[in-house]
Amino acid sequence: xxxxxxxxxxxxxxxTIMPGRxxxxxxxxxxxxxxxxxxxxPALLNNTxxxxxxRRGKYLLIRFDHGTQIVHLGMSGSLRRVPMxxxxxxxxxxxxxxDDARFLLHDPRRFGAVxxxxxxxxxxxxxxxxxSLGSEPFGPDFTPDALYAGxxxxxxxxxxxxxxxxxxxxxxxxxxxxxxxxxGIDPRAPGDRLSRPRCARLHAAILQTxxxxxxxxxxxxxxxxxxxxTPGAYFTLHAAVYERDGQPCPRCASPIRRIVQGQRATxxxxxxxxx
Numbered sequence: 001x002x003x004x005x006x007x008x009x010x011x012x013x014x015x016t017i018m019p020g021r022x023x024x025x026x027x028x029x030x031x032x033x034x035x036x037x038x039x040x041x042p043a044l045l046n047n048t049x050x051x052x053x054x055r056r057g058k059y060l061l062i063r064f065d066h067g068t069q070i071v072h073l074g075m076s077g078s079l080r081r082v083p084m085x086x087x088x089x090x091x092x093x094x095x096x097x098x099d100d101a102r103f104l105l106h107d108p109r110r111f112g113a114v115x116x117x118x119x120x121x122x123x124x125x126x127x128x129x130x131x132s133l134g135s136e137p138f139g140p141d142f143t144p145d146a147l148y149a150g151x152x153x154x155x156x157x158x159x160x161x162x163x164x165x166x167x168x169x170x171x172x173x174x175x176x177x178x179x180x181x182x183x184g185i186d187p188r189a190p191g192d193r194l195s196r197p198r199c200a201r202l203h204a205a206i207l208q209t210x211x212x213x214x215x216x217x218x219x220x221x222x223x224x225x226x227x228x229x230t231p232g233a234y235f236t237l238h239a240a241v242y243e244r245d246g247q248p249c250p251r252c253a254s255p256i257r258r259i260v261q262g263q264r265a266t267x268x269x270x271x272x273x274x275x
Contacts, residue, residue: 002073004137004170005213007058010079014103015053017081018062021098022049030093034074034113037094041116045069056125057133057169067118070129071105074112079105134167137210142168144200151191151199158194158202159187159261171206174242175213177267179205181241186275187266188259193275212238241267 002010026045031037038044045064054061060079062069071079084102094105094114105112117127124130134150135142150167151158161167162176171179180187182205185198194202216238240250245258249269259266 002058002077003172003175004058005175005210007060007073007170008055008214010073011053011055011060013081014060014062014079017101018050018096018098018103019052020049021101022047023096023098025095025097027095027097028093028114029088029095030110032110033093033107034072034111035115037114038116041069041114044116056130056136057165059130061124063124065119067116067121068124070113070115070117070124070127072113073105074107075109077105077107077109077112079103132166133169134165135169137168137170137206142203144196144203147203148194148196148199151194154191156191157187157261158185158189158191159266161191162206163262163264168206170210173264173266174239175206175209177242178239179209181268181273182209184273186270186273187261187268189275241269243267 023045024047026042028037028042031039044066048064048066050062051065052061052063054063058072060071060073062071073079080103082102082104084100086102088104089106091108091110092104092106093110093112096103105114115129117124121127135146147167151161154161156164159176159180162171162179163173177187179202183198183202185194185202241256243265244256245267246255248254249256249272252269252271254269254271256267257270259268
């Protein structure tokens, strides 16, 4: 699934083109995504100006004067710029057509979303999909103390707490495994076992891991491409533990282990990462 680095890379790409331009046509080829695309959405948006391209968690927010379009890339989707005359491919479901630019939402599994939040409904942050999200990892609210407060008194494993998105958003499966390895924390450790110093190390590891992923353009998801239509720069080729079960730990040479937590694969070093 595209996580924060992939979605932020896409946002940066569309933010260099869409804002200030008039959306001439929103064309919906397949409305049956995770939630049905509102049938009146093209009429609401055709010939209106894009004001900004923002992000909250894994949701892209395309802001107009009269509301905000909420776009989610689903499990394996992408939003990419294509030539004006490029034929549609299978699984190209939605088009954004400007005078000199065209974007396609490609979503093979149809788990993505294209929704509308009208301005009269209030702040976009109050939308049901966004209201319960945790802090942005690079925002001022995400601090070592905030991380400690979020896990304090929680018996759930720290890996599951990170994936839950209520403490901090964007630390998906790849990045959670890598961050916990960098911090030396066993992914099975209950949240309430983490001291303030360990939370501080984990906080720093999360920021470092996500920063590295952003610099490389995201992970090696098979179907992930950025807004320019090119693949990410393969963050997982540089991963220390993710998908490296049986290989030697870069620190101690012990074999990396793979377990399943909440139906998601977790990779860790049983020697370097302590409960």
